[in-house]
Amino acid sequence: MLSYDLRTNKMWGNKMPRMLDLIVDDPVAWKSKTMLPNDGLVAINKECQAELDAALKIVQDNPMPIIALDPDDFELPACRQMMDGIKETLNNGIGFAILDALPVDRLEEEESKALYWILLSMLGNTVAQKWDGLLIYDVTDTGKKSGPGKGVRGSKTNQGQTYHTDNSYNLPPNYVSLLCLETAREGGLSGLISFYTVHNIMLEEYSELLPRLYEPFWYERHREHAPNDDLVSRKPMFEYDGKTLGVSLGLSRINDGYKLMNETLDIETATALDTLDKVLERPGLGKTFTFSPGQIQIVNNRKLGHRRTAFIDWDEPSRKRHLARIWIRNEGKRFYMG
Numbered sequence: 114m115l116s117y118d119l120r121t122n123k124m125w126g127n128k129m130p131r132m133l134d135l136i137v138d139d140p141v142a143w144k145s146k147t148m149l150p151n152d153g154l155v156a157i158n159k160e161c162q163a164e165l166d167a168a169l170k171i172v173q174d175n176p177m178p179i180i181a182l183d184p185d186d187f188e189l190p191a192c193r194q195m196m197d198g199i200k201e202t203l204n205n206g207i208g209f210a211i212l213d214a215l216p217v218d219r220l221e222e223e224e225s226k227a228l229y230w231i232l233l234s235m236l237g238n239t240v241a242q243k244w245d246g247l248l249i250y251d252v253t254d255t256g257k258k259s260g261p262g263k264g265v266r267g268s269k270t271n272q273g274q275t276y277h278t279d280n281s282y283n284l285p286p287n288y289v290s291l292l293c294l295e296t297a298r299e300g301g302l303s304g305l306i307s308f309y310t311v312h313n314i315m316l317e318e319y320s321e322l323l324p325r326l327y328e329p330f331w332y333e334r335h336r337e338h339a340p341n342d343d344l345v346s347r348k349p350m351f352e353y354d355g356k357t358l359g360v361s362l363g364l365s366r367i368n369d370g371y372k373l374m375n376e377t378l379d380i381e382t383a384t385a386l387d388t389l390d391k392v393l394e395r396p397g398l399g400k401t402f403t404f405s406p407g408q409i410q411i412v413n414n415r416k417l418g419h420r421r422t423a424f425i426d427w428d429e430p431s432r433k434r435h436l437a438r439i440w441i442r443n444e445g446k447r448f449y450m451g
Contacts, residue, residue, distance in 0.1 A: 130327040133353040136316065141208045141416050142309040146397035154211050155199060160191035162216075165228050169220075172227055179223065180239070180248045184231050196235040203236075203288060203413045209305055214407030217294060226437055229292045229409065236288055236411075237441040241449040242280075244337040252291065252436035254426055259365075266335050267365070268438070271297075271426065274365075276306050276393050276418035279440065281363040282332035282346045282370075284451030286440035289419065290411045293404045297434035301424030303410060305417055306399040308360040312351065314392050325385040326350045331370030332363060337449060345370045359415050364390060393418070404436075414440075 143152075157165075168187040184193075199210045212232070217225045226249060233239065242250040254271040267274050279289045291303075315323045329347045336344065350367075352359040364386060371378055378386070393399070401422075404410065412419050426433045445451030 130324075130349065131353050131355060132324065132327055133312065133351075133358050134316065136313050137309045137358075139309070140206050141307055141413075142313060143207055143307050144310055144398050145400040148207075148400060153202070153207055153209050154213055155195065156213050157195070157215070158191065161189075161195050164189045164192050165215075165231075168231060169224055169228060172224075179227050179230050182227060182231055182234070184234050187231065189231070189235075192232060193235055196232060199411060200236055203411065208307065208413040208416045210411045211402075212409035212411065214405065215292065215409065217407040222294060225292065225294065225407075229290075229437060230439065232409070233288075233290050233411075233439045233441060237443040238447055240286060240440050240442045240445075240447045240451075242438065242440050244339070244449045246449065248439070250438040250440075252438055253433055254424075271424050271434075273423035274420040275363075275390070276304065276399065276420045277363045277365070278361055278414050278418060280414075280449075281361040281366060282334050282348065283449065284442065284445050285361055286414050286442040287444075288411055288441040289414045290409055290439045290441070291404070292409050292437040292439075293406050294437060295432055295435040296404065296406060297424035298427045298432075299425040300422050301404070301434050302401050302422045303404045304399050304401045304420045304422070305412065306393060306419075307417055308362065309358060309416060310398060311389070311392055312358060312360075314395075315389065319388050319392075322381075322385040322388055323351075325381055326389065327352070330367045330382075331374050331376065332361075332366045333369035333373055335366075344373050357415075360418070362418055 164187070168189065171187065172182065199212070202208070202210050215225055215228055220228075230239070230249065239248055241248060250268070252268045255269045257270060259267050259270055259272065278285055280286060315326070327349050329349050331345045331347055334342075334344060334346055348361055350360065350362055352361075367386065410419075424434055442451065
């Protein structure tokens with residue numbers, strides 16, 4: 114049975130998508146202009162650091178691949194308490210935390226990644242970040258440029274990014290984390306924004322455009338799929354199940370998706386996307402900060418967006434901007450597609 118949507122003049126298969134039509138005033142609906150500078154900052158206390166040092170000694174004495182390490186194999190009560198608090202903040206608070214910080218200055222890169230893996234594994238299931246099953250993803254500039262169908266992700270360039278959610282074209286991870294190992298010579302600032310706040314503004318000021326964002330878009334898939342699979346997927350940007358607003362946002366992925374499909378954006382779609390883009394760039398909404406070595410940024414990937422400004426690297430290869438990323442997803446399988 115088909116339904117007719119008077120708001121969008123479009124036919125739907127079984128029913129119109131359910132929309133969140135109330136203003137949300139929960140802690141996750143924050144604006145940077147009303148936040149304190151240290152909101153979200155979580156210090157690793159001395160008890161947790163001592164536990165991590167002891168865990169590292171065990172790993173050094175008993176070598177094992179990082180992705181095989183299990184926090185249950187170590188005594189980490191203080192660290193678990195800290196990560197439980199972070200998980201509560203991610204789910205029911207402001208939606209992000211900046212963990213300050215692993216002592217990367219006295220650790221080898223693999224040692225830093227091992228401790229990082231152990232901590233993040235306390236939040237849930239670590240999942241693949243590429244079709245080939247890669248579980249720890251190095252964010253660093255390869256000198257390539259992204260574009261439609263090139264298969265080059267923005268995380269492998271020095272280009273600036275728009276606010277986005279990771280894996281927006283598949284089953285997105287619940288949490289996205291980044292460990293800072295090296296910073297750029299210039300630029301590379303991190304940014305966060307609440308999509309609940311953005312949705313509130315769209316509902317209050319552009320309610321006639323909001324329904325389009327609940328309808329499907331073409332998303333480019335970065336060629337992260339089997340060789341003969343489609344280059345694009347199709348899904349809505351906003352989804353609401355009656356309780357939680359889910360967001361899958363990637364404006365560049367959408368624009369590239371339509372180019373790959375050789376489709377021109379209709380007026381309604383173009384207007385909705387352009388308006389959303391302008392709301393995302395409003396002063397006082399997004400939080401911008403400098404990411405320091407050893408800090409770990411953890412974000413609720415279904416409630417917040419993140420981005421990075423363009424950057425210029427150091428000449429020395431060993432000093433190039435370098436982050437390590439882990440995805441956590443607590444539904445579906447651990448495969449990239451979920």
